[in-house]
Amino acid sequence: xxxxxxxxxxxxxxxxxxxxxxxxxxxxxxxxxxxxxxxxxxxxxxxxxxxxxxxxxxxxxxxxxxxxxxxxxxxxxxxxxxxxxxxxxxxxxxxxxxxxxxxxxxxxxxxxxxxxxxxxxxxxxxxxxxxxxxxxxxxxxxxxxxxxxxxxxxxxxxxxxxxxxxxxxxxxxxxxxxxxxxxxxxxxxxxxxxxxxxxxxxxxxxxxxxxxxxxxxxxxxxxxxxxxxxxxxxxxxxxxxxxxxxxxxxxxxxxxxxxxxxxxxxxxxxxxxxxxxxxxxxxxxxxxxxxxxxxxxxxxxxxxxxxxxxxxxxxxxxxxxxxxxxxxxxxxxxxxxxxxxxxxxxxxxxxxxxxxxx
Numbered sequence: 001x002x003x004x005x006x007x008x009x010x011x012x013x014x015x016x017x018x019x020x021x022x023x024x025x026x027x028x029x030x031x032x033x034x035x036x037x038x039x040x041x042x043x044x045x046x047x048x049x050x051x052x053x054x055x056x057x058x059x060x061x062x063x064x065x066x067x068x069x070x071x072x073x074x075x076x077x078x079x080x081x082x083x084x085x086x087x088x089x090x091x092x093x094x095x096x097x098x099x100x101x102x103x104x105x106x107x108x109x110x111x112x113x114x115x116x117x118x119x120x121x122x123x124x125x126x127x128x129x130x131x132x133x134x135x136x137x138x139x140x141x142x143x144x145x146x147x148x149x150x151x152x153x154x155x156x157x158x159x160x161x162x163x164x165x166x167x168x169x170x171x172x173x174x175x176x177x178x179x180x181x182x183x184x185x186x187x188x189x190x191x192x193x194x195x196x197x198x199x200x201x202x203x204x205x206x207x208x209x210x211x212x213x214x215x216x217x218x219x220x221x222x223x224x225x226x227x228x229x230x231x232x233x234x235x236x237x238x239x240x241x242x243x244x245x246x247x248x249x250x251x252x253x254x255x256x257x258x259x260x261x262x263x264x265x266x267x268x269x270x271x272x273x274x275x276x277x278x279x280x281x282x283x284x285x286x287x288x289x290x291x292x293x294x295x296x297x298x299x300x301x302x303x304x305x306x307x308x309x310x311x312x313x314x315x316x317x318x319x320x321x322x323x324x325x326x327x328x329x330x331x332x333x334x335x336x337x338x339x340x341x342x343x344x345x346x347x348x349x350x351x352x353x354x355x356x357x358x
Contacts, residue, residue: 016335019241019345023164023331025156027198030172033154034191037176044133044149045180051131053104057086059121060109063163063236067109067135067170069229074174074320077225079182091121102129107174110134111158111166113141122146135173137166151177160346162241164331167233168198171324190318197317201325204312206333209296212267212309214340218245219267222284224252225277226323234269234330241338241345251284264292270307271326272299275319282306298326 056075058068065085072083086106091097108122113136123146126132134147137155144150153169172194179187213219221238223231231248238246249258251270262268268288272281281303288295289306297304298311314325338345 017160017339017344017346019160019162019164019338020332020335022158022160023168023328023335024202026165026168026328027195027202029155029165029169030198031195033152033169033172034176034194036154037151037173041151041173041176041180044151044177045183047149048105048181049183051103051105053081053131055082055084056105056107057084057101057125057130058107058109059086059088059118059125061088061115061118063167063233064109064111064170066229066233066236067167067174068107069232070171070226070323071107071109071174071178073226073229074178075181078178078184078187081181086121086125088117088121091124092117095124097121097124097128097130099128101125104130105133106130107133107135108143108147109136109170109174110141110143111137111155111163111170113138113143119143119146133177135170135177137169161348162237162334162345168324168328171327175320175324186318187320190321193317193321197314197321197325198328200314201328202332204329204332206298206311206329207336209269209309209311209333210337210340212294212296213242213244213269213337216244216267218247218261219269220254220258220262221246221248221269221271222251222254223248223271223273223323224250224281225273225275226319227271227273227277227326230323230327230330231269231271233327234271234334237331237334238337240348241334242341242343243348244337244341251281255284255287259287259291262288262291262293265294266292267294267296270295270297270299270304271323271330272297272303273319274300274315274317274322278303298329 060068132147139152155166155169235246235248285306295307297307298313
């Protein structure tokens, strides 16, 4: 794999929040990750093809669970592997992991690799015969130690409570793993452009949306296909860093009830997919506009034309890279919105970097 480095590298912000500085590191961290992981991920893909499991499973919480949903999308659409979300409490509290996990890959995703519930659930699954794959930032963590396959995300130290670069790096690591597992040539080729695409996304200015969101009390974030987990992460970050009640929905599912919540002046952030999942999106956004909603959208112009504010984004890229680019761009918006609402995005109230639950 020959990796394209960013065409133009802007230095990380000298001032400002740790969240902003760390988010800006993600493109170069991802380029380095793909270089360092090339051989081990190629070997992991070979092992998983030979294993030929009937299904796969993910294990995660918080932002990592949004990454797990991204893995599910990738595995089901690119590798043809049905994938389920294995709730940590099934293994950590109930000790009820099914014996049918014998020979099944369990992709455990964690920035720290130290959350007690994930460790207990991963251990329980391994005892049932699961093949534990740790996708983790700390390659010397307890989770990495108990896994049979370890995929380091190489995000480097992350001190802001709000995860940014570790999330982007995790998405790239999962894309790399699925591309090698499935031998998807288009996805492998797309990974070669990771640095360029993400650097451009990091420099995209989404802060025009701050004025529309500064005084919001609640909002919807929409995605579909590859961008639905991205919408989930964006909604989580809006809660964490701005105390803004944001809920993520599929742009198809939102019509089944949640649309009744949207009225005049309500903000709706749309992270539009670049693949077939864009089907019907324009009509949905026209419905929102007719209700007087303030639609803020990134995606193909013909899909998001009804938007009150169009956010800059690359649309001439592989849909998977396009989705990752959207969350890269979003983090600067989340940071600026948090500050505009008088909050500290680096240290949200009542949250810790490592969440210890069982």
